[in-house]
Amino acid sequence: MDANGAKEMAATTPEESLPLGPDETRQSRFANDLIIKLHILMKVSQIYDQKNVALNQVVQGSLELINHFLESEGSLALKVIRDGIFINGKRLKVGVESYIGFKFVLEQLKKKRVGEIRICAVLDETMLKKFIYHLMNLSDGDEDNARKLHDELKRLGIKSIEVDPLEIFEEDEFFAGHTNPKEAGKKLFFETIGVIKGVVTGIKKNQFIDARKMKRMVQGAVNLMVKDESILLGLTTIKNYDEYTFNHCVNVAIYSLAMGRRLGFSKKILTELGMTGLLHDIGKSKIPKEIINKPDKLDDDEWRLMREHPMTGVEMMLKIKQLGEMSPKMVIGVFEHHINCDLTGYPKLIRKKDLTLFGKIIKVADCYDAMTTPRTYRRKPYRPEQALAIMVREKNGFDPVLLKVFIGIIGIYPIGSLVLLDTNEMGVVYETNPDPQHINRPKVILISQSEGRRRIGPAVDLAEMDGETKRYKKSIVKALDPKKYHVDIVEHFL
Ligand SMILES: [Fe+2]
Numbered sequence: 001m002d003a004n005g006a007k008e009m010a011a012t013t014p015e016e017s018l019p020l021g022p023d024e025t026r027q028s029r030f031a032n033d034l035i036i037k038l039h040i041l042m043k044v045s046q047i048y049d050q051k052n053v054a055l056n057q058v059v060q061g062s063l064e065l066i067n068h069f070l071e072s073e074g075s076l077a078l079k080v081i082r083d084g085i086f087i088n089g090k091r092l093k094v095g096v097e098s099y100i101g102f103k104f105v106l107e108q109l110k111k112k113r114v115g116e117i118r119i120c121a122v123l124d125e126t127m128l129k130k131f132i133y134h135l136m137n138l139s140d141g142d143e144d145n146a147r148k149l150h151d152e153l154k155r156l157g158i159k160s161i162e163v164d165p166l167e168i169f170e171e172d173e174f175f176a177g178h179t180n181p182k183e184a185g186k187k188l189f190f191e192t193i194g195v196i197k198g199v200v201t202g203i204k205k206n207q208f209i210d211a212r213k214m215k216r217m218v219q220g221a222v223n224l225m226v227k228d229e230s231i232l233l234g235l236t237t238i239k240n241y242d243e244y245t246f247n248h249c250v251n252v253a254i255y256s257l258a259m260g261r262r263l264g265f266s267k268k269i270l271t272e273l274g275m276t277g278l279l280h281d282i283g284k285s286k287i288p289k290e291i292i293n294k295p296d297k298l299d300d301d302e303w304r305l306m307r308e309h310p311m312t313g314v315e316m317m318l319k320i321k322q323l324g325e326m327s328p329k330m331v332i333g334v335f336e337h338h339i340n341c342d343l344t345g346y347p348k349l350i351r352k353k354d355l356t357l358f359g360k361i362i363k364v365a366d367c368y369d370a371m372t373t374p375r376t377y378r379r380k381p382y383r384p385e386q387a388l389a390i391m392v393r394e395k396n397g398f399d400p401v402l403l404k405v406f407i408g409i410i411g412i413y414p415i416g417s418l419v420l421l422d423t424n425e426m427g428v429v430y431e432t433n434p435d436p437q438h439i440n441r442p443k444v445i446l447i448s449q450s451e452g453r454r455r456i457g458p459a460v461d462l463a464e465m466d467g468e469t470k471r472y473k474k475s476i477v478k479a480l481d482p483k484k485y486h487v488d489i490v491e492h493f494l
């Protein structure tokens with residue numbers, strides 16, 4: 001098995017304990033022995049320098065164990081996931097004798113932000129010593145440690161050991177210190193824009209891409225989306241003209257996540273879908289800005305370049321080593337995001353094929369966000385309800401079921417719409433009604449005018465009825481153009 005194979009194995013969902021067979025007993029014993037040896041090695045390296053003889057015996061013992069395992073298994077992957085250690089994909093069942101060692105190794109790897117160590121070929125004494133000393137000398141809490149250690153191993157010519165950063169789960173990290181999910185959402189939204197900007201700039205300059213950071217952001221978004229979808233959906237009303245490309249990528253990720261959630265995707269698949277949304281247009285980073293922002297029609301050559309961006313995106317995704325965990329679904333999603341359901345659009349397909357769910361979801365999200373955002377060639381964007389109406393008319397473009405799901409999320413009066421109520425008040429839609437029967441009854445923030453002054457609030461649920469008359473207290477009459485009424489929609493979501 002090669003290093004990637006080992007990585008794949010280690011990344012698979014670990015199975016929970018069944019009665020141990022002879023092989024499993026052997027593996028479990030090995031895992032416990034390994035942790036004990038690693039614990040001693042780490043400890044000794046903190047006390048003695050590399051030349052001290054006291055070290056040799058410990059190194060020898062560990063080497064025998066590791067190399068023996070490599071001979072039979074081909075590779076060895078030790079991975080930290082939350083509070084567990086997994087050896088070649090199997091969770092370490094900690095025995096009494098290895099408990100202290102397990103605690104120590106887990107704590108050290110977490111501190112050093114190293115989440116995975118893969119050994120893919122037999123080691124010698126020097127290699128193991130150098131590795132342990134460099135690992136233990138890393139400063140605590142530095143997110144860049146795995147990359148630094150990786151570079152150091154490369155410099156030392158040690159090819160048989162690979163390391164990856166610790167995966168921090170957003171649930172643990174992102175909501176810590178944020179009791180208010182709305183605040184957490186805002187932070188996450190703006191930080192993700194920064195991260196995707198960093199990824200694109202990094203790709204352009206052929207620099208190291210921190211794809212893990214991006215994944216953590218998406219995991220945070222998935223958790224928030226599961227808790228309360230209206231927070232992130234509300235933030236998509238920020239249509240930042242200057243940062244269009246990055247803002248657009250984040251919005252597409254959010255819309256896609258909301259759709260994936262309604263379709264019942266698992267958190268793992270949602271994370272992949274969110275990443276696809278973030279990366280769907282990376283191919284555009286290779287197109288000159290003048291073409292992207294050209295206010296006039298594109299000429300034939302410019303169009304040809306523009307049409308290449310899904311394929312360029314695929315090539316770029318495959319090149320980013322740190323995106324090793326990327327699934328084919330994600331790459332195909334990027335490839336397909338401009339292909340219509342009747343297979344028109346671009347890139348042109350040589351053979352007929354069914355489009356993937358990822359591709360079709362991203363297409364809906366992408367198109368809606370592009371239509372509702374001001375651009376150099378269309379300063380006045382479509383209002384949300386206008387964009388949805390156009391998309392519904394375009395019969396061959398979108399998967400009809402997915403479009404229905406999307407309209408269910410966005411509502412016929414989408415989040416961020418300005419509406420006129422039968423009470424003569426205006427309202428900004430901030431949460432759609434999940435009940436399809438009451439799709440026209442979202443929650444709104446009231447905007448009323450009295451004595452020449454505008455009052456904002458309170459928030460009301462249009463599904464509320466009057467106890468006595470048994471009639472709805474307020475209903476929407478029609479959608480309004482926010483520009484005409486000088487209403488800044490975004491301020492209601494910040
Ligand atoms: Fe695109």
Ligand SMILES: [Fe+2]
Nearest residue numbers: 248280281366
């Ligand atoms: Fe796009």
